[in-house]
Amino acid sequence: MARTGRRPGQTQTREGILAAARNQFAERGYGGATIRGIAAEAGVNPALVHHFFGSKDQVFVAALNLPVNPAVIVDSILAGPRERIGERIVRLFLGLWQQPETRAPFLALLRSVANSPEVAQQLRTFMETAVLAKVAAALDLPTLRLTAAVSQMMGLAMVRYVLAAEPMASASDDEVAELIAPVIQQYFDA
Known part of the structure; x- marks a missing residue:
């Protein structure tokens, strides 16, 4: 059974999600990348991606360091x-x-x-x-x-x-x- 809650110790979860998002966007493009795919590559639940970023648009903005929302x-x-x-x-x-x-x-x-x-x-x-x-x-x-x-x-x-x-x-x-x-x-x- 998977543990719930925050991972113990120092977390790099947000950075891991961003790295996975950059990878997914690079491999699949904006249209082909999904929150589920990003979460799977980062080894997290899709809800955690939503927690940190909200939407696919916001993940894209953060992953590519776009200057405006x-x-x-x-x-x-x-x-x-x-x-x-x-x-x-x-x-x-x-x-x-x-x-x-x-x-x-x-x-x-x-x-x-x-x-x-x-x-x-x-x-x-x-x-x-x-x-x-x-x-x-x-x-x-x-x-x-x-x-x-x-x-x-x-x-x-x-x-x-x-x-x-x-x-x-x-x-x-x-x-x-x-x-x-x-x-x-x-x-x-x-």
């Missing part, structure tokens, strides 16, 4: 009137890139995606299920419109933060929001 992004996008969603998205995006604790990981992630088809596939599947599908369903919006908005924001990130092309790189957040938010808003005004 997708639930926070979805909630921020959906909070407020639809006619201001373009501005909310642009300001959220700019805010995330301004913070040192999220900027460096975002840069590393962009470079990894550009250089690794496996990482790109995992991130794409994750974004499709954890963010895009949820926002599209909540707003009754075709996913093509939403991915078009995302492509605009990725272009902004490349020009402003990776290439540091002037005058976009040194423009104020207000200037950028004034230019870009109306373009993003068009995707939501179906």
Whole structure:
């Protein structure tokens, strides 16, 4: 009979789950990895994975050390009137890139995606299920419109933060929001 409760002594359970999750995501991709598979590889009960991380999305965020929780992004996008969603998205995006604790990981992630088809596939599947599908369903919006908005924001990130092309790189957040938010808003005004 299996013992219940916490393992005796010093525990490395959380780190073991993260290592197993990285392995599972690498081998099976985001779509193929499961909480049960991660738990089995880590030698723990699936409930323990849920205890430490909550959901598969949150395990993925922790395993790949993503700089932001997708639930926070979805909630921020959906909070407020639809006619201001373009501005909310642009300001959220700019805010995330301004913070040192999220900027460096975002840069590393962009470079990894550009250089690794496996990482790109995992991130794409994750974004499709954890963010895009949820926002599209909540707003009754075709996913093509939403991915078009995302492509605009990725272009902004490349020009402003990776290439540091002037005058976009040194423009104020207000200037950028004034230019870009109306373009993003068009995707939501179906």
